[in-house]
Amino acid sequence: MKRYRTPLIIAAALVLLAITNPSFDRHKGKIAERTREESGILSAAVGxxxxxxxxxxxxxxxxxxxxxxxxxxxxxxxxxxxxLVVVVSTE
Known part of the structure; x- marks a missing residue:
């Protein structure tokens, strides 16, 4: 059973990453939020x-x-x- 432990841990980590991958809507929401914080309402609307x-x-x-x-x-x-979504650039 010990020799299966590492492959099982790697497989579980890959499944976790695949399941928790953020959607496009999460990306758009985070980008809009960051734009509002940095630029104000008008620039956020344009963004x-x-x-x-x-x-x-x-x-x-x-x-x-x-x-x-x-x-x-x-x-x-x-x-x-x-x-999690990290915004790198809003320009």
């Missing part, structure tokens, strides 16, 4: 409109996720892992 018009592209990597701005040169906006 929300851009999000709804397809400004962001969601990348699901099964164990984690990322949101990338697809206007001009693609750049990372947020990263999600274990149910």
């Amino acid at each position: 929300a409109l851009r999000n709804e018009l397809g400004y962001l592209r969601y990348r699901n990597y099964l164990l984690c996720s990322a949101t990338v701005a697809k206007v001009g040169r693609p750049r990372l906006v947020s990263v999600g892992l274990l149910g």
Whole structure:
């Protein structure tokens, strides 16, 4: 039984990462919240409109996720892992 312990722990960790991977809506909500905090109401409204018009592209990597701005040169906006979303850039 000891030799199965490590593969079981790794498999359980991978399943946990896959189950807790944040959705696109969680990413959009966190980005909107961060934009409101940094820029104020008017900029947040413009940012929300851009999000709804397809400004962001969601990348699901099964164990984690990322949101990338697809206007001009693609750049990372947020990263999600274990149910948490970290906003890297709101510009």
